[in-house]
Amino acid sequence: MHGNESTTTRAFLDVLNFLNHKHELANELLQHLTITFIPQLNPDGSQLFTRVNRNGIDLNRDALEMSQPESEVLRRVFDDIGPDYCFNLHDQRSIFGVGSTGTAATLSFLAPSANLSREITNSRAVAMQIIAGIHDRLNSLIPGGIGRFDDSFNPNCVGDQFQMQGVPTILFEAGHYAQDYDRATTRKLLFYAFLEAFCLISKSSFDQFTVHQYFEIPENEKNFVDIHVFNPHLIDPKAGPESVLKLQYEEQLQHNNIVFAPKYLEATSGSGIFAHRIVNCAIEQDRNWISTHSLL
Numbered sequence: 001m002h003g004n005e006s007t008t009t010r011a012f013l014d015v016l017n018f019l020n021h022k023h024e025l026a027n028e029l030l031q032h033l034t035i036t037f038i039p040q041l042n043p044d045g046s047q048l049f050t051r052v053n054r055n056g057i058d059l060n061r062d063a064l065e066m067s068q069p070e071s072e073v074l075r076r077v078f079d080d081i082g083p084d085y086c087f088n089l090h091d092q093r094s095i096f097g098v099g100s101t102g103t104a105a106t107l108s109f110l111a112p113s114a115n116l117s118r119e120i121t122n123s124r125a126v127a128m129q130i131i132a133g134i135h136d137r138l139n140s141l142i143p144g145g146i147g148r149f150d151d152s153f154n155p156n157c158v159g160d161q162f163q164m165q166g167v168p169t170i171l172f173e174a175g176h177y178a179q180d181y182d183r184a185t186t187r188k189l190l191f192y193a194f195l196e197a198f199c200l201i202s203k204s205s206f207d208q209f210t211v212h213q214y215f216e217i218p219e220n221e222k223n224f225v226d227i228h229v230f231n232p233h234l235i236d237p238k239a240g241p242e243s244v245l246k247l248q249y250e251e252q253l254q255h256n257n258i259v260f261a262p263k264y265l266e267a268t269s270g271s272g273i274f275a276h277r278i279v280n281c282a283i284e285q286d287r288n289w290i291s292t293h294s295l296l
């Protein structure tokens with residue numbers, strides 16, 4: 001539903017390929033599950049590489065008002081099939097870390113709230129158990145790289161709305177891994193996450209996991225930036241010797257390609273304790289990188 005968030009779509013197409021190839025596990029899953037997949041709810045936003053749709057509306061803030069044709073389509077599919085479970089698929093920016101551990105949140109999950117008091121309703125508990133099961137299986141593949149998303153309630157968000165209808169709903173957030181800005185690693189991990197979720201659902205084996213295990217997954221914090229620049233005073237006399245410059249990539253659509261342009265963050269920003277990459281102006285190669293990008 002957000003046009004500039006494609007990783008889960010790509011990962012789910014991998015799942016469809018897998019299901020189509022008569023693998024033993026695929027056949028078993030298809031005996032038990034009927035899967036309805038909307039690859040792109042917001043194709044205009046995808047083409048323009050924007051979060052919002054062609055009318056400038058965030059579809060994930062339109063679940064109550066239903067002002068957009070895409071929202072109507074989604075609601076109609078929901079009403080027609082009467083799903084037993086829902087997956088709500090997104091990408092999150094590279095600013096998210098798993099708690100204060102200093103590990104990037106490569107995957108994040110949420111069992112959205114169904115009311116203001118964030119009560120653990122039956123459907124929400126099931127969603128939590130499934131997430132705990134996914135975490136249990138995937139944590140060895142990406143140690144400490146799975147976070148829990150903020151559960152503030154907003155009935156205008158699609159996931160919260162479906163959870164309110166009593167359907168266990170899981171938010172999948174594809175996040176950042178090392179220098180993998182194309183998110184190929186994340187895509188692979190998501191493939192496993194989807195299959196694990198299907199296994200847990202098809203066998204009802206999520207029962208062995210608890211709500212408590214879900215809450216043990218650390219909550220995401222906005223504590224990463226893409227780049228820290230050390231020793232900036234060596235090339236910029238205005239920078240103090242102690243200062244560390246923080247840079248964040250801005251994703252731009254240029255000639256049908258996504259370009260990652262490094263930008264300064266406000267000096268007052270308290271975020272960005274951790275960085276995915278360190279650039280040190282005491283090293284010639286790093287100084288060259290900075291001048292190539294005209295950053296100082």
Ligand SMILES: [Zn+2]
Pocket residue numbers: 002005089090091
């Ligand atoms: Zn999103």
